[in-house]
Amino acid sequence: MTRPAPVAVVGPTGTGKSDLALDLAERLRGEIVNIDAMQLYRGMDIGTAKLAPAERRGIPHHQLDVLDVTQTATVANYQQAAAHDVEEITERGAVPIIVGGSMMYVQSLLDEWSFPATDADVRARWEAFLAQRGVAAVHEELSRVDPEAAASILPTDGRRLVRALEVVEITGRPFAASAPRIGEPRWGTRIIGVDRESTELDERLRLRTRLMFERGLVDEVRGLIDVGLREGVTAPRAIGYAQVLAWFDGEYDLDEAQERTFIGTRRYVRRQRSWFRRDRRIRWVDGNDPDIANTVIRGLDDIRMLGER
Template sequence: MTPPVPIAVVGPTGTGKSDLALDLAVRLGGEIVNIDAMQLYRGMDIGTAKLAPDEWRGIRYHQLDVLDVTQTASVANYQQAAVRDVEAIAVRGAVPVIVGGSMMYVQSLLDEWSFPATDAAVRARWEAVLAARGVAAVHEELSRVDPEAAASILPTDGRRLVRALEVVEITGRPFAASAPRIGEPRWGTRIVGVDRESAELDERIRLRTRLMFERGLVDEVRGLIELGLREGVTAPRAIGYAQVLAWLDGEYDLDEAQERTFIGTRRYVRRQRSWFRRDTRIRWVDGNDPDLADTTIRILDDRRILGEP
């Protein structure tokens, strides 16, 4: 019997990917590999809509809560660790179910992205620009030299913006040119995308944002500050966390922090949708489908997923 083929569940934030992935893992005898960059962080639970362990229904999760908020999330490090997890799951005869919407993390895992070398002097120069002029100036420069890269990276993610500018300067080519061409995904992974109609998704995001604040996002951020959140490079720039930190610093009131979180999430959703819709390997399903897991298994051909002849 051949090893089970992985399933990747991708798409915009708020469409229901996590619930579908869990349903698939339960139905198919799988284990879940997280591919959401911010869910790598311990303690960042409410603001990332992370499922709690008592919601896992006995399913084993990987690449969840593996970083402290002071550590820097790295696509390259994630790639190495997640590859080991996916292959170990398949060896055990379980179906690896990969789920999340972090665009470059998805591509790094499924398309065997080989990352360009670094240049300390070039990076230091752009980091100095970031420190002196702020993340908006760095994003503006990347938009000028590589609009596609700028559109795919959160405008608040200074570290990744600096990395993109470094790669462009070193290679003389767009950041995306270092990415692999879309072809057969690693391990023959079957990729399903979950989406919803834009107006409905906007309402889901608004409700999700309100519930995050009602359920204690501010207290979560305060607790993470004690663990070094402000000293981190990646974690404090996450949507929701950045806005609460700004409120704590007196930049605006709490209602505006909530509204800015909603707007930032909605913008991110638009970038995710644009990115994933370019990938013709993805089979799209409607998050409103009442039989979503059944529909997905039928679309993806469960015999091959299970490693059957």
């Protein structure tokens, strides 16, 4: 039996990827595989715009709520777990709909990124540098030796900044040089990018941020503190969660926490656009298209034959 090819729905935050993924899954006998790093965490729901179970239309979802906030999300671990999910879905004759915007996670899964070895001494030295000088100094150092890597990693993500510096030092090459060459996507995946005009997307992000705070992001963060959010490495640096934690610590007021969340999201969108636009395999569609799912499917004749509902 010929296995169905996956469809990946990628692009900037707030463009409508989740709704499109659900529509495609309904039409293509699909199951959804999350590729948003922060949606891996249990309890991080409001601030990550994670679909509630009742909103998932009865469609199986994978790689959601698989980590506690005290655990560290890594690209390598995700790659292994998500690849297993994709292959099990295709074995059932269903179409994996891979959806999200975490840039390195996307490339690791679709291009079988082989990760460089680690060096405990080098890693320890950069971790000590992070502890002594702070994340801004680490980001500045990475910008000096590898500007492209610095531009693709959140300036607040000390763990990934340290990892990039470790790889640069070990290999003597830019961090991106360890990435795979972009070729035929793994499993023959068709990659769809969703985007919107910048001014409109900014308005959507501002509304989305406001609604997150109105719907209980502060209480969500407070509850996650009780189960170890502050002790985590990755989770407390997520956009929105980091700003609420800073408000709890008296660094600024709640209005500023909300504004900083919006600004941080908008900056992240710019990095996502820069990253994904370099990938010429992506077929871009307009998030405003009222018939977007059918527009996508019309361009995927071989997938449509696998069993549209």
